[in-house]
Amino acid sequence: MSIIRGWCPTAWRPMTAGDGLLVRVRPRMGRLHRDAMLALCELAIAQGNGQIDVTNRANLQIRGVSEGGWQMLIAALVALGLVDPDPAREARRMTLAAPCWRPGDDTYRIATELDRRLGELPALPGKFGFAIDAGPAPMLAEAPGDLRVERTAAGRLLLRADGRATGVLLTPGHEVDALIALAKWFVVSGGSAAKRMARHAAPLPDWAKGTERPAPAGPLAEMPGTSWPLAFGRIDAPSFHAMLRRSTATRVRTTPWRALLIEGDHDLAVPDAPVATDACVGAPACPQASVATRALALRLAPFVAGRLHVSGCAKGCARAAPAAVVLTGREGRYDLAFDACAGATPARAALDPAAVLQHFGAS
Ligand code: SF4
Structure with a gap:
């Protein structure tokens, strides 16, 4: 498999950086089982520079990978279920789910349905993404997302195109239909040239115009784990691996705000980090x-x-x-x-x- 170099890397399309290949991993729903996180740390040590970066889309990046190392890395990532065996499908996995989701809630339901229906999406620009932020108060306002599902102050779900202050109410059970339809409109209306929704000045289709605003920022939902701050969003794989092995943690969630959430261990000694x-x-x-x-x-x-x-x-x-x-x-x-x-x-x-x-x- 030849390596395609581009500015928006995926695991199948690593980018050449000054320190070797950069390989991006997109954990499903931003959550990894403890064993998968341990394995990822081991891969970053064996095939990368021993560091894992958490991006502002809550993805993970292994840096400093050689071309030979990439072959072994991609095989291991697919075997772990962290990367889709189909490169085209992997490239479409651009969904950021609010990290406080719980199984069965609206964020979980919509993000997992979108993941199942990736094949219905058109070919979108490399950085085009979906932010599913359906908790009681918005968490992803500062995170990238071209099409956003949010909640109004009255508790209804809305669809908002990035760069627009307001959006349209969603019909319960048809949220993903609307996301796919608006993604198709973006491409048909020439949005690919602008690359991002916020830069695409075309008027939205009538059905997607609305006056609903997302709820104002409020107290964050109860987090499903202990917040583990990361200086500059960087995980030191050897020390994190050692901490995880000693702990009773069951799962690790990624977030877009330079921290991890660690599930299953409430007694962790949390490090200091310059999170601002x-x-x-x-x-x-x-x-x-x-x-x-x-x-x-x-x-x-x-x-x-x-x-x-x-x-x-x-x-x-x-x-x-x-x-x-x-x-x-x-x-x-x-x-x-x-x-x-x-x-x-x-x-x-x-x-x-x-x-x-x-x-x-x-x-
Ligand atoms: S912002 Fe930083 S990491 Fe991104 S392209 Fe520029 S120098 Fe590189």
Whole structure:
């Protein structure tokens, strides 16, 4: 099997990065059995660089894989049931389910039905995804999602196209019909050129226009596990493997907010991590980065009030939403902006690391 290089990797289509191949794993419903998580850690140690990154779509990435190692890795991932044996089907698995789901609830019901009906979806752009966020209060507002199922303050389910403030009420039992229909409309109306729903300016079809708003942010639903924060969304496979083996944990859930949820062990000694800080892998691991990111983010985090985002380039992989402070790498320097996304027009441009630290009194 030849390796296809592209900017939106899957397990079957690994991307070449500065540190080897990057292989993405999309756990079904964002949940792995303890044994599968242990096996994934072992694979990351044997075939990757010993680290597993959790993405802002709650997927997992193994980095630093050789081309020969990829052959063994993909066979093992398919055997574990973590990757679909059909590459085309695997490429369509772009559903993010709110991590608080419980078996049988609306998020579970809709996300699993969509997974069963992937074959009915049209060919969508690589980053196009579905956010199923049907708990009592929204959890995925800051996570990527082109078509969103959410709940109104009155408790009804709605379908909202990303970039639109309002959506249309869904008919109970026909939520996935509506998702598939709107995905088909996106392609037929030329959305593939825009790639993302929020950038596709075509008026929605009449049936998908609505005035319903998602419920305001409220207290989060009770989490189905212990929150395990991850600095920059990175799992150190050897130490996590050792912790998991010692624990009584039964399952691990991924989330889009740089943490795992660990089910079945309430007595875990949870580590500290800078969870209000986002930083992509940066240079030298990512060929698009001209600056290092995480070391600077760690030094800066204690001096920044609010969320900090350090991005190796304007793509902003680590965080799609605005942050209070954002540093974007450009030609070996950092552009500084406030309340903005990566790549925003800077308030101060082309700073070296010393100037950045000085700006925040961190030098
Ligand atoms: S934001 Fe840019 S530098 Fe960072 S990981 Fe994404 S592409 Fe690479």
